[in-house]
Amino acid sequence: xSGTWVSRPxxxxxxxxxxxxGLRILGFAGxxxxxxWQTRCEKCGTSTTELHSTMVNGGARCxxxxxxxxxxxxxxxxxxxRWLNSVDEPVPAPQPTPAPKQPMAERPSDEYVKYRxxxxxxxxxxxxxxxxxxxxxxxxxQFLLDGIEKDIRRLKNEREG
Numbered sequence: 001x002s003g004t005w006v007s008r009p010x011x012x013x014x015x016x017x018x019x020x021x022g023l024r025i026l027g028f029a030g031x032x033x034x035x036x037w038q039t040r041c042e043k044c045g046t047s048t049t050e051l052h053s054t055m056v057n058g059g060a061r062c063x064x065x066x067x068x069x070x071x072x073x074x075x076x077x078x079x080x081x082r083w084l085n086s087v088d089e090p091v092p093a094p095q096p097t098p099a100p101k102q103p104m105a106e107r108p109s110d111e112y113v114k115y116r117x118x119x120x121x122x123x124x125x126x127x128x129x130x131x132x133x134x135x136x137x138x139x140x141x142q143f144l145l146d147g148i149e150k151d152i153r154r155l156k157n158e159r160e161g
Contacts, residue, residue: 015055023050023060040081043067108133111145118148
């Protein structure tokens with residue numbers, strides 16, 4: 001069906017919802033070069049457009065060759081097409097889907113907690129995340145922790161002296 005809304009011309013019978021020769025008429029499809037209807041085969045699900053005159057004269061048939069030769073099993077109908085067909089049927093309420101279970105978050109190491117507390121306390125512009133901390137090599141983490149220890153000793157000496 002077209003994504004654009006098209007009004008039906010005056011004087012033309014509205015065939016929407018009718019079934020002619022196994023083609024369900026879904027709605028008006030356009031008027032150029034002639035009035036056309038959007039249809040769907042009830043046997044195989046093939047969608048196409050048909051001329052108004054062909055529909056009214058009973059000449060419309062499914063254009064899927066396998067369908068007309070009887071070689072197809074009924075196609076699965078999409079949710080949208082089921083909705084189009086269920087004009088009078090009540091719409092079932094959607095069932096809530098359970099939220100996926102999140103794995104338990106890994107608790108940050110004591111070293112990282114010490115680093116982060118020091119960084120926040122001293123208004124560091126950039127603080128390494130726990131995920132990034134875990135990827136650092138041992139000597140990189142040790143370098144940061146040694147720097148923090150030196151900074152703590154320096155601050156104690158300033159207070160005492």
